[in-house]
Amino acid sequence: MNRLLADLRIVEISAFVAAPLGGMTMAQMGAEVIRIDPIGGGIDFARWPVTRHGDSLYWAGLNKAKRSLALALDKPEGREIARAIITAPGVGGGIFLTNLPPSRGLDYATLKSDRADLIMLRLVGNRDGSAAVDYMVNAASGFPLVTGAGGAPVNHVLPAWDIAAGLYLATGLLAAERHRARTGKGQEVVAALSDVMLATVGNLGYIGDVAINGTARPALGNDLYGSFGRDFATADGRRIIIIALTPRQWRALGEATGLSDRLAMIGPMMDVDLDTEAGRYAARGAIGAVLARWCVSHSLDEIRTAFAGTGVLWGLFQDFFQLVRDDPRCSEANPLFAMVDQPGIGRHLMPGLPLDFASEPRLPPQPAPRLGEHSDAVLAEVLGLPPAEIGRLHDAGVVAGPDGR
Amino acid sequence: MNRLLADLRIVEISAFVAAPLGGMTMAQMGAEVIRIDPIGGGIDFARWPVTRHGDSLYWAGLNKAKRSLALALDKPEGREIARAIITAPGVGGGIFLTNLPPSRGLDYATLKSDRADLIMLRLVGNRDGSAAVDYMVNAASGFPLVTGAGGAPVNHVLPAWDIAAGLYLATGLLAAERHRARTGKGQEVVAALSDVMLATVGNLGYIGDVAINGTARPALGNDLYGSFGRDFATADGRRIIIIALTPRQWRALGEATGLSDRLAMIGPMMDVDLDTEAGRYAARGAIGAVLARWCVSHSLDEIRTAFAGTGVLWGLFQDFFQLVRDDPRCSEANPLFAMVDQPGIGRHLMPGLPLDFASEPRLPPQPAPRLGEHSDAVLAEVLGLPPAEIGRLHDAGVVAGPDGR
Numbered sequence: 001m002n003r004l005l006a007d008l009r010i011v012e013i014s015a016f017v018a019a020p021l022g023g024m025t026m027a028q029m030g031a032e033v034i035r036i037d038p039i040g041g042g043i044d045f046a047r048w049p050v051t052r053h054g055d056s057l058y059w060a061g062l063n064k065a066k067r068s069l070a071l072a073l074d075k076p077e078g079r080e081i082a083r084a085i086i087t088a089p090g091v092g093g094g095i096f097l098t099n100l101p102p103s104r105g106l107d108y109a110t111l112k113s114d115r116a117d118l119i120m121l122r123l124v125g126n127r128d129g130s131a132a133v134d135y136m137v138n139a140a141s142g143f144p145l146v147t148g149a150g151g152a153p154v155n156h157v158l159p160a161w162d163i164a165a166g167l168y169l170a171t172g173l174l175a176a177e178r179h180r181a182r183t184g185k186g187q188e189v190v191a192a193l194s195d196v197m198l199a200t201v202g203n204l205g206y207i208g209d210v211a212i213n214g215t216a217r218p219a220l221g222n223d224l225y226g227s228f229g230r231d232f233a234t235a236d237g238r239r240i241i242i243i244a245l246t247p248r249q250w251r252a253l254g255e256a257t258g259l260s261d262r263l264a265m266i267g268p269m270m271d272v273d274l275d276t277e278a279g280r281y282a283a284r285g286a287i288g289a290v291l292a293r294w295c296v297s298h299s300l301d302e303i304r305t306a307f308a309g310t311g312v313l314w315g316l317f318q319d320f321f322q323l324v325r326d327d328p329r330c331s332e333a334n335p336l337f338a339m340v341d342q343p344g345i346g347r348h349l350m351p352g353l354p355l356d357f358a359s360e361p362r363l364p365p366q367p368a369p370r371l372g373e374h375s376d377a378v379l380a381e382v383l384g385l386p387p388a389e390i391g392r393l394h395d396a397g398v399v400a401g402p403d404g405r
Numbered sequence: 406m407n408r409l410l411a412d413l414r415i416v417e418i419s420a421f422v423a424a425p426l427g428g429m430t431m432a433q434m435g436a437e438v439i440r441i442d443p444i445g446g447g448i449d450f451a452r453w454p455v456t457r458h459g460d461s462l463y464w465a466g467l468n469k470a471k472r473s474l475a476l477a478l479d480k481p482e483g484r485e486i487a488r489a490i491i492t493a494p495g496v497g498g499g500i501f502l503t504n505l506p507p508s509r510g511l512d513y514a515t516l517k518s519d520r521a522d523l524i525m526l527r528l529v530g531n532r533d534g535s536a537a538v539d540y541m542v543n544a545a546s547g548f549p550l551v552t553g554a555g556g557a558p559v560n561h562v563l564p565a566w567d568i569a570a571g572l573y574l575a576t577g578l579l580a581a582e583r584h585r586a587r588t589g590k591g592q593e594v595v596a597a598l599s600d601v602m603l604a605t606v607g608n609l610g611y612i613g614d615v616a617i618n619g620t621a622r623p624a625l626g627n628d629l630y631g632s633f634g635r636d637f638a639t640a641d642g643r644r645i646i647i648i649a650l651t652p653r654q655w656r657a658l659g660e661a662t663g664l665s666d667r668l669a670m671i672g673p674m675m676d677v678d679l680d681t682e683a684g685r686y687a688a689r690g691a692i693g694a695v696l697a698r699w700c701v702s703h704s705l706d707e708i709r710t711a712f713a714g715t716g717v718l719w720g721l722f723q724d725f726f727q728l729v730r731d732d733p734r735c736s737e738a739n740p741l742f743a744m745v746d747q748p749g750i751g752r753h754l755m756p757g758l759p760l761d762f763a764s765e766p767r768l769p770p771q772p773a774p775r776l777g778e779h780s781d782a783v784l785a786e787v788l789g790l791p792p793a794e795i796g797r798l799h800d801a802g803v804v805a806g807p808d809g810r
Contacts, residue, residue: 004580021608025573029580043651046682048631049614049622057610057617064608127739135634136720139646140732144627145724147552147562153636153644153722154553155627158546160565163605165759167572168430172760174579175409175434179764181586187763194734195741195759200568202742202756203426203469205462206725207735209454211753212462216725217454222549222560226453229540231558239558241544246448277451315541317558319550320611320621327545329599330612334532336600337607348616351607354570354600355577358592359584 001065001352002360003030008177009093009382011036011086012066013073013106015044017134017159018193019099019123020062021166026173027065028353028365031092034378035066036082038073039400041371055344063368064350069379070372070400077398079105081383087115088382094186095177097169099123108188117186119176121169127192134159137197142206142216150219165196223288228280230288231317232295234303242291243313247275252311257294263287324349338364370402406470406757407765408435413582414498414787416441416491417471418478418511420449422539422564423598424504424528425467426571431578432470433758433770436497439783440471441487443478444805446776460749468773469755474784475777475805482803484510486788492520493787499591500582502574504528513593522591524581526574532597539564542602547611547621555624570601628693633685635693636722637700639708647696648718652680657716662699668692729754743769775807 008031012023020035027033037045047058069085072078083105086096094115099122100106108120125132138144138161144153172189180186201207210216222231222241228250229243244250254260263274266286272279280287295303300316307314323330331349332339340350352365379385379399393399413436417428425440432438442450452463474490477483488510491501499520504527505511513525530537543549543566549558577594585591606612615621627636627646633655634648649655659665668679671691677684685692700708705721712719728735736754737744745755757770784790784804798804 004584017609024608025576048682048686049610049618049620050631051617057613059610061608061610061613126734127741131716131718132720133648133650133718135629135646135648136718139636139720139722140728140734141563142723142725142728143561143563144722148559153627154559155636155646156548156561156563156565157552157622157630158548158561158565158605159609160561160563160568163565163569164572167569167576168760171430171572171575171579172762174576174583175760176762176764178579178583178586179409179762181583183764185764189763190761191759195739195756198735198739198741199756199759200563201725201728201735202754203429203466204422204564205454205464205466207729207756208462208466208747208750208753210725210729212456212751213454215454217562222558224540225562226455231544231560241540241560243538243540245538277453281453311536313536313538313541315537315544317544317549318547320547320606320615323545323547323606324612324615329531329545330603330606334600334603336532336597336603342613345613346617348613349607351600351604351612354596354604355573355580356595357577357581357584358594359581359588359590 001028001030001363001365002357003363004357004360006030007092008032008095009034009090010095010097010173012097013082014097014099015042017062017162018165019097019169021163022121022169022173023066023097024062024064025167025170025353033066034069034085034374035063036069036071036073036085037371039070039372039397040404045371051345057345060342060345060368065366066369067374067378068369068371069375072398075398077396081379081398082106083111083114085378085382087111087118094118095173096120097173101129112186117180117184119173119180119186120188121173121176122188122190123165123169124190124192126194132194134162134193137161137194140194141197141201146217146219148219149221161193161197164200165191165193168196223284224281226281227277228284228287230284232292234295234300235297236299238300239317240295240300240303241315241317244280245277245313249311249313250274250280256306256310256312257291259290259294262290266290335362340365340367342367343370372401372404375399375401406433406435406768406770407762408768409762409765410434410436412497413437413500414439414495415500415502415578417502418487419502419504420447421452422467422567423570424502424574426568427526427574427578428471428502429467429469430572430575430758438471439474439490439779440468441474441476441478441490442776444475444802445809450776456750462750465747465750465773470771471774472779472783473774473776474780477803480803482801486784486803487511488516488519490783490787492516492523499523500578501525502578506534517591522585522589524578524585524591525593526578526581527593527595528570528574529595529597531599537599539567539598542566542599545599546602546606551622551624553624554626566598566602569605570596570598573601628689629686631686632682633689633692635689637697639700639705640702641704643705644722645700645705645708646720646722649685650682650718654716654718655679655685661711661715661717662696664695664699667695671695740767745770745772747772748775777806777809780804780806
């Protein structure tokens with residue numbers, strides 16, 4: 001959390017991961033981000049993981065530092081209020097981030113008629129406007145069929161395409177706002193989740209591999225493709241990953257394990273040059289066999305000691321419990337984190353933005369709002385509505401506060 | 406590719422995915438991005454996938470639209486030239502993106518002494534400066550132990566943490582440049598790859614789940630967590646994913662398959678409310694059993710026909726061949742793509758930026774440079790060096806062109 005974008009106001013009507021992450025990234029840099037949800041919450045309001053009381057840790061995690069306005073978006077008056085807030089005057093305002101289908105008076109053309117310099121960022125599933133969620137896009141990507149041992153698709157659990165899409169939206173927002181600051185002109189910016197996937201598959205060379213080579217990487221379990229790296233069991237039943245991308249890392253691995261001489265035998269044995277990534281990849285079976293015996297005869301502590309300060313690239317597999325309880329990076333010792341009370345959920349370790357700006361002091365992470373927490377404040381501050389009018393909107397069921405009414 | 410950031414000049418000294426993706430994202434919005442590599446190429450120059458001639462499709466994919474300067478960064482004169490290019494005057498210049506360790510005259514303090522408003526974006530592995538690559542960070546994240554069927558870690562193949570880090574860097578670059586445009590002040594911006602992972606695990610609610618609930622999601626194969634979704638075999642041996650996140654999607658699924666009545670029996674049978682995500686999650690075994698029999702008795706074409714226009718969320722698993730050869734989204738029919746000749750590699754389908762800016766016409770993707778392709782042009786244009794001096798630098802082995810000399 002910092003104050004770098006404190007002069008911006010962004011209105012978000014969104015759900016799930018991508019657009020909320022884009023908005024939260026802005027909020028964590030100090031922008032005022034007003035998330036408008038239907039009264040009672042949007043379709044992501046109860047998404048798992050949840051507390052035993054049903055409060056969504058997921059929703060709280062993706063809406064930190066935002067303001068919340070609960071509005072009857074199914075009623076014409078509710079949509080009129082949303083429209084007025086999105087297009088309210090102000091130099092840093094008029095920015096709308098959404099994954100709503102373009103309809104119901106909240107489309108770009110309608111909003112632009114109220115505020116000519118509107119910036120609207122719109123996430124769609126497919127470019128033709130048809131729906132697509134991370135799971136569908138991932139199935140099409142090719143990655144599930146090369147994840148794991150092969151034969152059957154293995155889906156990633158991390159919603160990686162959504163995360164990338166959210167961060168592309170954040171980048172696009174700042175690029176469009178830069179353009180507006182220089183030209184006075186707003187615009188619509190559209191990102192399709194499937195295009196994020198397709199661009200990434202291409203960026204990593206997999207489209208070229210099929211098109212140019214007529215080949216595609218196989219499923220390799222946890223083996224690295226085109227280099228050396230895989231997971232190993234330790235004597236005490238933990239699992240680690242060891243990687244050697246560079247000649248320096250390869251030499252360090254031989255020295256730290258005392259296996260340099262044995263590993264060197266693999267070059268002539270397999271007829272490869274172990275000083276190249278391609279050579280180590282071709283000989284990965286033999287390399288792995290030698291290292292596996294060493295790893296399984298050493299405890300994690302012994303391995304940690306052997307690798308400390310050597311330049312060996314390695315890592316420990318942790319489950320979520322071990323990450324949260326044992327990894328010092330996942331604690332208040334890391335300035336990324338602070339213990340913060342999340343209303344309705346409780347005090348727990350909360351991450352801020354994973355960017356340190358030297359110009360800005362790092363402020364503690366701000367919790368997510370309660371649904372409707374800022375309804376009255378937003379109506380008063382942004383639209384200048386008097387208390388009586390705000391009361392009428394509550395009575396009419398157009399607006400709700402944190403009590404749900 | 407567009408011209409939105411055509412007034413920016415960014416110098417990049419980087420390798421692998423994250424920082425190169427950050428730089429490429431800027432280049433695809435029109436910024437002049439000068440990637441400086443050691444003569445002969447950096448440690449990622451031969452990364453797989455490669456062509457049969459050893460040219461890296463990966464490197465080409467992550468360096469599109471950049472300019473390339475090949476420089477002897479191991480020689481003091483080479484580093485002096487890099488320093489001069491990074492800090493060269495110009496309103497949109499003085500932006501340096503790197504994952505180099507801070508040393509060798511290319512650290513922030515040294516560069517700032519040449520250009521007070523320098524913006525330096527630095528990616529590190531861990532916040533303490535120690536090395537970490539995507540595989541290591543992923544092992545620590547908790548995700549490999551809940552990917553697949555459980556029991557043993559399954560690494561993602563998509564370098565998801567690198568991709569997120571690269572897009573955070575792009576966001577941070579634009580935020581810092583915005584700050585400089587308003588205040589005249591540059592700054593250093595630092596992102597740690599492990600912090601990107603930690604923030605994401607927290608953002609998705611998994612830290613809170615352990616801290617607040619004392620629980621963590623288990624490995625579920627391809628089942629969705631907290632909702633309904635999983636993969637199914639078709640009669641003709643394909644695999645699809647079917648998802649029902651919302652009541653509307655759930656009803657559509659029953660109607661499209663003709664299984665509404667049978668699915669409705671599951672509610673009382675399992676004593677759950679199938680109109681809730683939690684209910685469908687609890688009953689996912691029974692739901693899956695009913696749907697599995699339907700899917701395996703229908704061909705992909707029959708399923709496609711049954712689901713068309715119904716609002717059912719579903720997707721087809723494709724391998725990289727099928728994605729490239731069969732998916733119309735992965736073709737020139739999609740404006741994201743164009744057929745572009747990549748020098749040394751050949752003409753193939755190349756993606757542009759997955760953001761459409763209404764203000765900017767979408768220009769064809771630009772290929773990656775050949776290593777050193779722009780060495781002479783950069784020295785002449787940015788530093789104003791005369792041809793004789795550029796010739797001397799070639800002769801002294803300080804600079805190389807696309808012929809490697």
